[in-house]
Amino acid sequence: MTIALPKPPRNWDPVVKLTHWSIVAALLANGVFTEGGSWPHIWVGYALAGMLALRLLWGIVGPREARFSAFPPNLRQAMAHIREIKAGQVHEQPSHNPLGALMVYAIWATLGLVIASGIAMAGLPPKAATHPDHAVEQAASPDEDEREGEESPLAEMHETAVNLLYVLVVLHLGGVIFETRRSGRGLVLAMLPGRR
């Protein structure tokens, strides 16, 4: 006859989930399906920028654990967290753990680079981008051939940043798997849609 009072499992709020998975979807779409420089690629990129902007806004006005103040980038805390891992200690984290926080900022910064270089290349004329034929023509015109021979510094930056992003994503997945096995918390569940 014990009335168990399980602590409510950690669960990210809907805005964090929406922005997280939209960015995942946008990355997948632009990395795998759309052609670089094509109008869908550009617009998916704009949408990704919008979602990142929403997440950053949420970092200011969101609930406590989603705010920047809940996971400040702090090398010392990250080192302390590594020591805890070595010592086998597990602490409840209301937000990202200190190592995870560094990863979050690294991913955001890299996304920022990708977006900035992308916009610098695609420019702001939405007239071109909203007219599919025009944009695709533009992308497939001499511009493209030129790039094949020698990439513009912007394109190079875009690509380097994206590759860095892939590395970070793999590290992020590794971190999630490691932390889930270490602390046994529903780290993955917390980001999945729905309520538990």
Next chain:
Amino acid sequence: MQGIAGSLARSLERKALILTVVLGCQVLAAMFFALDVAGDITDAGLGWHLSIELGATLALAAGVVVGAIHVRSLIERARQDQAMLAAARGAMGALIRARFAEWHLTAAEADVALFAIKGLDVSEIAGLRGSAQGTVRAQLTRIYAKAGTTSQTGLIALFMDELIDPTTALEGQGDHG
């Protein structure tokens, strides 16, 4: 079994989710218009028409901020309701444990008493425990005797009486009569 507070928290969460989806669409729309206006202004300079478009875009962006703050308040209210419910549950559980210990209920009697407090009848309790209805009836009789009451309603009332403070329970209901 989910009570009123649980479903309230859920409905608030549902609202927050719907608003979040709307917020996401608004962000995409704001992005689209911002890019459109920025492109037009670089093309044609800032005229009357574009000033108004720019204003509309800024209003949309402001709407996004206000919407985000609203979503936050919905999320916080849902969490508050859940925390209140959990606190009430914890208090109720503690009270039940204390009373059962005080009455020296056996483990089996405590089980039956808990089901009785939850409002289950003899046949339901017998079904859940896999025992005969006669056994459950006998157990209930012993429970009532130990608790100093005579019926299931009486048993439930013992707990409700202690949990409800009439001076606070009807607060804010005064206008209705």
